[in-house]
Each structure stands twice: as C-alpha cells, then as structure tokens.
Amino acid sequence: MESGFQHRFRRSPRLSGRGFTVVEVMIAFLVLGLVLLPVFWFLTGAMKETEQFYCEAVAISRAKFVMDAMMFQIPWRCIRAGNPCTFDDPKKVPAVSSLLAAAMPLMFEADYTGTAPGTYKGEGLIKDAKGFLYRVRVRCVDVENLEFKIGGKTFQSEELTAKDADGNFTLVKQLVLQVKWSPTKGKDPLTDPRAKSLFLTGYKADLER
Amino acid sequence: MMTTGRRGMAVVVVLFFAFTVGILLYALVGSSTNIAFQNKLTLRQLQAYYLAHSGIQHIQLKLRLLPRETFDAFAGGGGGNPYADVSSDDHPTLLVCPNGPFDLFSGNPPDDAEPIRGSYTCTTFELESTHKRMKLVQDGYKIRVVAEVFPNFPVSLKQKVEDEITEEIIVSRFTGGIGGP
Numbered sequence: 001m002e003s004g005f006q007h008r009f010r011r012s013p014r015l016s017g018r019g020f021t022v023v024e025v026m027i028a029f030l031v032l033g034l035v036l037l038p039v040f041w042f043l044t045g046a047m048k049e050t051e052q053f054y055c056e057a058v059a060i061s062r063a064k065f066v067m068d069a070m071m072f073q074i075p076w077r078c079i080r081a082g083n084p085c086t087f088d089d090p091k092k093v094p095a096v097s098s099l100l101a102a103a104m105p106l107m108f109e110a111d112y113t114g115t116a117p118g119t120y121k122g123e124g125l126i127k128d129a130k131g132f133l134y135r136v137r138v139r140c141v142d143v144e145n146l147e148f149k150i151g152g153k154t155f156q157s158e159e160l161t162a163k164d165a166d167g168n169f170t171l172v173k174q175l176v177l178q179v180k181w182s183p184t185k186g187k188d189p190l191t192d193p194r195a196k197s198l199f200l201t202g203y204k205a206d207l208e209r
Numbered sequence: 210m211m212t213t214g215r216r217g218m219a220v221v222v223v224l225f226f227a228f229t230v231g232i233l234l235y236a237l238v239g240s241s242t243n244i245a246f247q248n249k250l251t252l253r254q255l256q257a258y259y260l261a262h263s264g265i266q267h268i269q270l271k272l273r274l275l276p277r278e279t280f281d282a283f284a285g286g287g288g289g290n291p292y293a294d295v296s297s298d299d300h301p302t303l304l305v306c307p308n309g310p311f312d313l314f315s316g317n318p319p320d321d322a323e324p325i326r327g328s329y330t331c332t333t334f335e336l337e338s339t340h341k342r343m344k345l346v347q348d349g350y351k352i353r354v355v356a357e358v359f360p361n362f363p364v365s366l367k368q369k370v371e372d373e374i375t376e377e378i379i380v381s382r383f384t385g386g387i388g389g390p
Contacts (some may be wrong), residue, residue: 199324202259
C-alpha cells in the first residue's frame with residue numbers, strides 16, 4: 001500500500017517523456033534566432049528608411065512652399081534671371097520690399113543675402129527639427145522669342161510689350177527649383193556624394209504690366 | 210503512444226511561428242514600399258499642378274495682351290480652339306524636357322535643359338458670355354488646361370501623372386483687365 005504522499009508525488013506514466021532534451025532546446029533557440037534575425041535586421045533598416053522618408057517629406061514640403069511663393073506671391077518683376085536667381089524690386093516699392101524681406105527667411109532660412117541691401121539670392125541652407133541639412137536653389141531663365149498666334153496672325157513679344165527692367169521683351173520666366181539633402185544628420189549635402197535631390201519647374205507669366 | 214503522437218507538433222509549431230513572422234515581414238516591407246511610392250507620387254502630382262498653373266498663367270497673359278483679337282476669333286465664326294498654341298510642347302523655349310544630367314549646384318545646366326519631362330496644353334477655350342450693357346465690354350471665357358508629367362522619360366511614357374484645371378475668366382475686351390467669374 002502506498003501512502004497518500006507517495007501517491008501524490010509519483011510520476012505518472014502518462015507524463016514521462018514530455019520534457020525536452022538540451023539538444024532540442026538549443027535547436028529551438030537556433031530556429032528562433034534564425035527566424036528573428038531578419039526581423040531585427042529589417043526593423044533596423046526600417047528605422048533608417050523612416051528617417052529617409054522623413055527627409056524626403058520635409059524636402060517636398062519646402063519645395064512646395066518656395067514654389068508657391070514664387071508662382072503666386074512674389075511679383076514677376078522681382079524674380080531676376082540667374083542660377084541662382086536674385087530677388088529684388090526694380091521699382092523699389094516699399095510694400096514689395098517689405099514682402100521680400102519677410103518672405104526670404106521663410107523660404108530659404110539662411111545664406112540668402114544678396115550683394116546689395118534689399119537684394120536676395122535664390123538659394124538657402126535649411127536645417128530641420130532632426131538636424132538634417134537641405135540646400136535650396138532656384139534658377140530663373142527669361143523665356144525669349146515667345147510667339148502668340150490667334151486668328152491666323154502671329155504676334156512677337158516685342159510687338160506686345162515694352163522692355164522689362166533688364167532691357168528684355170520678356171513675358172514669361174522659367175523657374176526651376178532644386179532641393180538637395182544629405183541622408184546623414186548635420187552633413188552639408190554639397191559635400192555628401194550620397195546626397196539626394198528633387199526638382200520642381202514651372203512658368204510664371206507677366207500679369208502685372 | 211501519446212508521446213509518439215506529439216512528436217510532429219514541434220514541426221507544426223515552428224512552421225506556424227515562421228509563417229507568422231513571414232506575414233509580419235511582408236506587411237512591414239509593404240508598408241515601407243508604400244511610403245516611398247506615396248512620396249514619389251506626391252512630388253509628381255505637385256509637378257503636374259505647377260505645370261497646369263503655368264498653362265493658366267500663359268492663357269491669362271495671352272488674354273491680357275490680345276483681348277480683342279480673342280473675341281474676334283469667336284465673332285468671326287471660327288470654330289475650334291483659338292488658344293491651341295498655348296502648349297509648352299509647341300514652343301521650343303517652353304519645352305520641358307531633360308537633356309542629360311541636371312544639377313543646379315554643380316555648374317550651370319544649359320537654359321534649354323530641364324530635370325523632368327512634362328507639358329501643359331490648353332484643351333478647351335470657349336466664349337461663355339459677353340456683357341455689352343455695362344460701360345466696359347467684357348467677355349467671359351471658360352478654359353481648361355491639362356498638364357502631364359512623365360516620370361520614366363525617356364525610357365517609358367508609362368505611369369504619367371496628370372492634373373487639370375478648369376476656370377472661368379472675365380476679361381475687358383478693350384483694356385485686357387482680368388477679373389474672376
């Protein structure tokens with residue numbers, strides 16, 4: 001006759017052999033490690049990619065802001081041809097000069113000051129909240145020899161407008177914007193061979209004269 | 210007998226676990242690829258938007274410069290679109306087409322080179338109304354501009370992104386002054 005204690009703690013034949021050997025446990029860990037390794041590898045890569053997407057989104061947002069300002073806010077006469085273009089008001093209207101003075105730091109943040117007071121370069125250096133650096137540059141080209149056809153007739157720019165502040169019969173300007181950024185925090189994109197770029201282009205017509 | 214029956218369970222558990230991790234990885238890769246695609250699409254749509262507005266400004270310019278001639282084109286009974294020449298592809302100086310590597314920061318790319326391939330075209334230009342009773346004679350026009358961007362040019366014209374703007378413009382026939390609808 002077994003005592004109650006012996007009966008309670010005796011190994012049941014049904015449970016014998018249910019445990020794992022050390023080898024099985026090691027193999028299980030090996031499998032687990034092999035499966036989780038690419039997951040961790042991917043998660044690390046995903047974090048880096050997230051930062052890249054963030055930079056790209058910041059660059060797109062900045063490009064849109066600058067392009068909107070040039071296409072719809074800044075007077076046509078104030079955007080002067082060049083790479084980078086220059087911003088100044090040939091008519092020296094105080095309200096327009098104030099507009100330029102207020103818009104430039106918002107568009108380009110730093111390094112946009114021109115050679116003369118009241119003039120600005122169409123480029124800048126921007127630092128985002130995470131410390132990534134972006135270079136912005138705008139090229140402006142005066143579109144020459146633009147023709148207008150209507151009713152069987154062709155009109156040249158010279159027939160339709162007076163010379164502008166630069167002495168040209170320009171009616172349309174082409175704007176090309178480039179934003180360049182480095183995927184490395186704090187690194188100037190101009191010195192980084194891995195720097196990325198995006199572009200926007202548009203035409204601004206003289207609707208002011 | 211029970212032990213023998215449970216031996217296969219380990220394989221099933223491992224396979225199930227691996228399958229779950231695989232699904233997780235697939236979802237993560239998919240999500241990441243989607244963000245990259247959305248950023249690219251946003252930029253292309255923005256480009257199409259600015260080209261469409263370029264076309265609108267081109268039309269406004271022509272209308273300001275030639276308001277009477279524009280009305281005469283309709284008054285003469287001429288059908289079609291008198292502003293069909295408002296198209297970036299019809300003017301060599303307005304053509305938006307890449308011409309080799311483009312970087313504004315290294316050197317100065319040629320004036321006729323652009324970083325992307327795109328275009329704008331005035332597809333509709335209709336005389337909607339004429340107001341003669343007022344002191345100023347005004348004409349109302351309905352315009353439509355379509356812009357296209359080809360991100361894979363010159364390899365392919367597929368995956369193009371389009372934008373279109375339809376507007377109504379009222380212009381003074383003799384001064385070229387433009388107002389809204």
